[in-house]
Structure formats: C-alpha cells, structure tokens
Amino acid sequence: MRARMSWTRGGLIVAVSTLAILGCVARGIPPGTEMIPVTALSAGTHAKMVAVFVNVPDTLEVRRVDLRVRDGMAEGTIPVERGAERLIWARGYDAEGLVTHAGEIRIDVQGGEVSYTAFRMLPRAGESPLALWIGSQEKRATPAVTLNIGDGD
Secondary structure, eight states, X not given: OHHHHHHHHHHHHHHHHHHHHHHHHHTTOOTTEEEEEEEEEOTTSXXXXXXXXXXXXXXXXXXXXXXXXXXXXXXXEEEEESEEXXXXXXXXXXXXXXXXXXXXXXXXXXXXXXXXXXXXXXXXXXXXXXXXXXXOGGGOOOOOOOOOOOOOO
C-alpha cells in the first residue's frame, strides 16, 4: 500500500510539472524564456502605443508586444530567451498609427538576470526622445557617488 502511495504522489508531481510546461508552451512561452519587465516613458511626445519586438534565436520568428501609453508611461513584459546579445527593438506610434520613435538594443539574459538598462528611442520628426527601460528595477545597479566637501580653500 505504501509503495502505491509513493507512486501516486510521484505521478502527481510529474503530472503537475508536465501541465506547467505545457501551460507555458500553450501561451507561446517555451522553457528557457524569461519574462522581462519593460517601461516606456513618453511624456512630451505624441506616442500613444509602443511596440516592442524580440528576435527568437535559431528561427525567423519575431515576437511583438504592444504597450499602451497612459499618463506618459507604458508598462508590460516581453518574452526573451536566455542567452547573449538578444536583439530588442521598439517603435512608438501616434494615434493614426504612424511611427513617431524608433530604437534598438542588445541585451544579455542569463538565468533570469537582466541588467536594468535603458535606451533612447529617437524621434522621427520634431518630437522629444522616448526612453525605454528594460529589466527589473530591483536588479538595477546603484552607481557609487563620492562627494568631496571642502572648506573652500
């Protein structure tokens, strides 16, 4: 009887693990993919939506995530496979669907660790740049600052 309970418990663990993996694949997120936070700061621009694109390695597939701008900011997550030099590019669009901003960056994704980084999306014409932040703020490196305060001599 005890051996049967162990098999049942083990079978349950395998079933739950399999369902978790299938759930990720069913949502289009294969194992080895990290969901990376993205924030776009668009205050002072006409951008109403920011589309973020990610190349999927070893395929011709490109993933697109649309982020709606609300109160000068757009937030969401993008699926990125672990590895070096992952290309991410973004486009800002106005209310008519015209491109207002564009930019790209390459990042390293190693086991869920992504350096908190930003890049400027350059305006197409007569607009302020748009900043796109990638990664979790908790993982942001804090710069060391040294203040030298003297007596004026």
